[in-house]
Amino acid sequence: MxxxxxxxxxxxxxxxxxxxxxxxxxxxxxxxxxxxxxxxxxxxxxxxxxxxxxxxxxxxxxxxxxxxxxxxxxxxxxxxxxxxxxxxxxxxxxxxxxxxxxxxxxxxxxxxxxxxxxxxxxxxxxxxxxxxxxxxxxxxxxxxxxxxxxxxxxxxYDVAYKSRIVVKEVKEKQKSESNLENAEIVIGVGRGFRSKEDLKLAYEIAEILKGAVASTRPIAADFKWMPENSWVGVSSKSIKPKLYIAIGISGAPQHIAGIKDSKTIISINIDKNAPIANYSDYFVVADLYKLLPILINKLKSIKN
Ligand SMILES: Cc1cc2nc3c(=O)[nH]c(=O)nc-3n(C[C@H](O)[C@H](O)[C@H](O)COP(=O)(O)OP(=O)(O)OC[C@H]3O[C@@H](n4cnc5c(N)ncnc54)[C@H](O)[C@@H]3O)c2cc1C
Incomplete structure (x- = not known):
């Protein structure tokens, strides 16, 4: 062969x-x-x-x-x-x-x-x-x-074939802020966040834990709140961090496909029946807008 x-x-x-x-x-x-x-x-x-x-x-x-x-x-x-x-x-x-x-x-x-x-x-x-x-x-x-x-x-090996593709414009791809595939801790953000500005709560946690921020598809592909290569799942990339913290994410199968090999999954959701509970090691029922500021303060004080 x-x-x-x-x-x-x-x-x-x-x-x-x-x-x-x-x-x-x-x-x-x-x-x-x-x-x-x-x-x-x-x-x-x-x-x-x-x-x-x-x-x-x-x-x-x-x-x-x-x-x-x-x-x-x-x-x-x-x-x-x-x-x-x-x-x-x-x-x-x-x-x-x-x-x-x-x-x-x-x-x-x-x-x-x-x-x-x-x-x-x-x-x-x-x-x-x-x-x-x-x-x-x-x-x-x-x-x-x-x-x-x-x-x-x-x-x-150089043979001059003529391409049928006509390149009209080359646009620089938006770069992802972090290397998701290699990050040990990943914070996942979903439609539970009400605006792009609110994502700073997730970024702050990521900074304290030295992790990266990923998203569900709607956050990147529909709302364009994050770079295209930040969304995880069946139509994008799979990640296997040691810790995945899913915030305001429902747990659709298309998203789960990209995170299911994470070692530990913690999720935060306002709805106690959110499907992501079935894939989580720890499931916190809470409003992210109430919980995250408390969590950030706690993490900061532990770090200090
Ligand atoms: C062909 C195809 C491919 C797809 N590929 C992908 C893919 O690769 N990756 C992907 O992610 N999706 C993909 N999707 C989309 C997928 O089906 C879901 O629509 C998407 O994952 C849902 O994103 P979400 O969890 O952010 O939003 P939602 O499903 O709307 O969930 C939002 C969650 O936030 C919770 N929430 C709301 N407010 C708060 C609050 N204040 N505090 C805490 N929690 C709150 C809600 O209870 C809810 O559970 C694909 C879909 C199709 C059709």
């Missing part, structure tokens, strides 16, 4: 190789595709592509190299661009594609591929023949797998 590991970001190439362990062990050749030269351990070959192309062109280049190398499988880390590129590539090649794969287990002649469905409330398992052709995006995770100590041959 020939394996292609794809990553727009060269620094993620080796990490993707590590989490693809089972496929790496069954591959006769491991080929990397990325956009800049770096030190790539564990690959036989790495193709370097231009770094400012549109996704449709990356899909075409991926197809070129897949055909040229007679590869079987393409794997990339799960993120928006990789899903877009692999989807276009898989449709060009009429290949099966699996997204957001969480686990791969080898069995005799087959691999068991698992991915979360229905907002993380169920796991879909697919048995796939080891000789099959397919592409997949894998969830990132910490792994201790040591990759083979080989250094690849590097090739620049």
């Amino acid at each position: 020939k394996l292609i590991i794809f990553s727009l970001n060269p620094f993620d190439l080796e990490q993707t190789l590590k989490i693809s362990k089972i496929f790496v062990e069954n591959s006769s050749e491991i080929i990397g595709l990325t956009t800049k030269e770096s030190k790539f351990k564990g690959f036989d070959k790495v193709y370097i592509l231009n770094n400012n192309l549109t996704n449709d062109i990356y899909a075409l280049l991926l197809k070129d190299i897949f055909d040229k190398e007679r590869a079987n499988v393409v794997i990339a880390l799960h993120n928006k661009n990789h899903v877009d590129i692999l989807a276009q590539f898989s449709s060009l090649k009429h290949l099966l594609m699996f997204t957001k794969v969480t686990n791969i287990t080898p069995e005799k002649d087959v691999s068991l591929i698992e991915r979360e469905v229905l907002g993380g409330s169920a796991v879909l398992s697919v048995r796939i023949n080891k000789a099959s052709y397919f592409s997949m995006t894998l969830e990132n995770k910490k792994v201790e797998y040591l990759v083979a100590n080989k250094t690849p041959m590097l090739f620049n």
Whole structure:
């Protein structure tokens, strides 16, 4: 089996190789595709592509190299661009594609591929023949797998395809104030807050606890009170902090999908029947406007 590991970001190439362990062990050749030269351990070959192309062109280049190398499988880390590129590539090649794969287990002649469905409330398992052709995006995770100590041959691959996408304007994306995925404490804010200004209560708690602030989708996508990349859930990112404090959040399944792996969940809600109670380790029934000022004073006095 020939394996292609794809990553727009060269620094993620080796990490993707590590989490693809089972496929790496069954591959006769491991080929990397990325956009800049770096030190790539564990690959036989790495193709370097231009770094400012549109996704449709990356899909075409991926197809070129897949055909040229007679590869079987393409794997990339799960993120928006990789899903877009692999989807276009898989449709060009009429290949099966699996997204957001969480686990791969080898069995005799087959691999068991698992991915979360229905907002993380169920796991879909697919048995796939080891000789099959397919592409997949894998969830990132910490792994201790040591990759083979080989250094690849590097090739620049530059074919001038013309994109069908016309770029009319490039707008700088609003940056999130904090690195949500790596924060140990996250304060989640929801529609229980009545205005953007009131969110300062949550920010103050985050500052005292050295945490980050996340939101539900309406807060970021509809009200635009927070940057787009601050919302958590099924249509955005998943987080696994040590502590998640959900304030004024009802606990819709789409939000729970993004926070359910938090170690401890504390929620504050005025409604004792709010569904988030079912997912919380501690559930406080209170008006956030009354409770948060008291909590902030208490935390400040403990800190001092
Ligand atoms: C296709 C699709 C994808 C979606 N993806 C996501 C996603 O990725 N992430 C996401 O978050 N949502 C997502 N949603 C939206 C989701 O369904 C919910 O609408 C959303 O999560 C609800 O946000 P909320 O909890 O802030 O608001 P609400 O559901 O309105 O809850 C507000 C809560 O605040 C409480 N409250 C009110 N006043 C106070 C007070 N003074 N003090 C304390 N508590 C108070 C209320 O009791 C209530 O429980 C998606 C929806 C769809 C259809």
